[in-house]
Amino acid sequence: MDSYAVGYARPDRWSRSRPEDTVSSSWHAVEAHRPPAELDGEVELAACGAIVQVWGAHRWDRVGARETACAECKQLTRPQLSHAS
Ligand SMILES: [Zn+2]
Structure with a gap:
C-alpha cells in the first residue's frame, strides 16, 4: 500500500512568496492519508x-x-x- 503520494512544486505558482527555494528539487513526498489518486490535484x-x-x-x-x-x-x-531480517 502506498503511504506517500507524489507532489510537484510549481515555481510558476509559488515563486512569488518563496523565490527559488523550490526550484532545484521539484518532486516531493506527500503523506497520503487517502489513496494518491484521490489526492490528485490537491495542494498539500x-x-x-x-x-x-x-x-x-x-x-x-x-x-x-x-x-x-x-x-x-x-x-x-x-x-x-536496513534492519529487516
Ligand atoms: Zn521535499
Missing part, C-alpha cells in the same frame, strides 16, 4: 514542509529514486529496510 504539505500540488499519476517509490526528487523527502521516506 510535503514531508519536508514544501507546499506542493499532488500529482496522483506518479508513484513516490519511483519518483523518489530520481535525482530530481527532493533530497529531504527522500531521506524522510526512506524505507527502514
